[in-house]
Amino acid sequence: MSDTFCGFVALIGAPNAGKSTLINALVGSKVSVVSRKAQTTRTSVRGIVIEGAAQIIFVDTPGLFAPKRRLDRAMAASAWGAAADADVLALLIDARQEIQASASSGRAAPAHAPSDAPPGERPPPASLSEQTEEILRALRDSKTPKALVLNKIDLVDRPALLSLAAKLNAALEFKETFMVSAATGDGLDKLRERLGRMMPPGPWLYPEDQITDAPLRSLAAEITREKLFERLHDELPYQATVETDQWKTLPDGSVRIEQTIFVTRDSHKKIVIGEGGRTIKAIGSAARKEIAEANDGPVHLFLFVKVRANWLDDPERYRAMGLEFPKS
Numbered sequence: 001m002s003d004t005f006c007g008f009v010a011l012i013g014a015p016n017a018g019k020s021t022l023i024n025a026l027v028g029s030k031v032s033v034v035s036r037k038a039q040t041t042r043t044s045v046r047g048i049v050i051e052g053a054a055q056i057i058f059v060d061t062p063g064l065f066a067p068k069r070r071l072d073r074a075m076a077a078s079a080w081g082a083a084a085d086a087d088v089l090a091l092l093i094d095a096r097q098e099i100q101a102s103a104s105s106g107r108a109a110p111a112h113a114p115s116d117a118p119p120g121e122r123p124p125p126a127s128l129s130e131q132t133e134e135i136l137r138a139l140r141d142s143k144t145p146k147a148l149v150l151n152k153i154d155l156v157d158r159p160a161l162l163s164l165a166a167k168l169n170a171a172l173e174f175k176e177t178f179m180v181s182a183a184t185g186d187g188l189d190k191l192r193e194r195l196g197r198m199m200p201p202g203p204w205l206y207p208e209d210q211i212t213d214a215p216l217r218s219l220a221a222e223i224t225r226e227k228l229f230e231r232l233h234d235e236l237p238y239q240a241t242v243e244t245d246q247w248k249t250l251p252d253g254s255v256r257i258e259q260t261i262f263v264t265r266d267s268h269k270k271i272v273i274g275e276g277g278r279t280i281k282a283i284g285s286a287a288r289k290e291i292a293e294a295n296d297g298p299v300h301l302f303l304f305v306k307v308r309a310n311w312l313d314d315p316e317r318y319r320a321m322g323l324e325f326p327k328s
């Protein structure tokens with residue numbers, strides 16, 4: 001009998017539910033990038049946590065939504081792939097958004113099951129958003145144990161939260177329900193502890209001090225992309241990708257990093273650079289600070305912007321992101 005435990009917990013959910021914020025909070029360090037905008041995470045990122053005798057490998061995934069473009073399809077495939085390999089599926093719900101969506105959906109929930117309902121039959125789940133209903137439908141046939149994680153509880157009141165938890169549990173079987181705030185840390189100790197107990201026996205897959213499987217150069221590219229997301233208007237970030245081209249340790253111990261920001265249009269290049277180079281300078285300076293922190297030492301960051309009208313159809317760009325290239 002093994003005296004250690006190890007397994008995978010896939011964090012899945014709609015865009016913007018707070019999956020990346022949660023994985024960072026659970027790990028206690030930034031392994032995945034976060035933004036106010038939906039569809040920030042593009043590939044599955046591992047964050048590794050030790051909880052007693054268990055090593056929990058959390059997998060942050062791209063938000064689940066109906067894929068339209070090729071990049072969307074690659075992101076969705078990455079999320080569902082991570083879900084298929086997991087020992088536990090943790091479904092993350094943005095509690096505030098879900099409560100608001102149900103309040104405005106107009107489909108009033110019956111307070112109790114109708115009295116003529118057959119005994120033991122669950123009342124139909126009422127007033128969940130269409131997006132959540134769709135994710136629940138997709139999860140219905142999966143045999144993997146599921147945990148429900150209601151996030152952003154710092155933004156909602158207790159009665160609405162409890163009613164949401166009841167509705168979701170009526171719609172799908174969850175082994176556990178957690179109410180957390182990835183932003184404040186509320187509920188995270190319990191979440192870690194209970195998920196640790198759900199891990200199967202087995203040796204740890206990573207050294208004790210390792211917190212992610214992503215090499216620093218990909219994390220560095222992601223950090224720069226996050227700064228792009230923060231500064232630029234809505235459509236542009238989806239049309240941009242960042243790659244680390246060079247990572248060179250200099251004799252004084254500092255690192256010289258060169259990165260390319262690929263955009264699809266000349267007008268986008270102008271926006272990224274900004275008047276007199278102001279925007280790219282701000283992006284570079286914010287990214288440099290954070291990359292230096294991740295690297296635990298000084299870095300010199302050089303950013304280049306290239307127009308590649310077709311990067312969204314270029315297999316090489318997907319490979320660089322760690323995504324499979326969908327054939328169509």
Ligand SMILES: Nc1nc2c(ncn2[C@@H]2O[C@H](COP(=O)(O)OP(=O)(O)OP(=O)(O)O)[C@@H](O)[C@H]2O)c(=O)[nH]1
Nearest residue numbers: 015016017018019020021035039040041063182183
């Ligand atoms: N108030 C509050 N905000 C939160 C919480 N968790 C996440 N957020 C915010 O929600 C937004 C989205 O967070 P992300 O972690 O990027 O969400 P995600 O699910 O990874 O999104 P995608 O990668 O686009 O699928 C950010 O602005 C976060 O700061 C929380 O517990 N409370």
Ligand SMILES: [Mg+2]
Nearest residue numbers: 019020040041
């Ligand atoms: Mg994310």
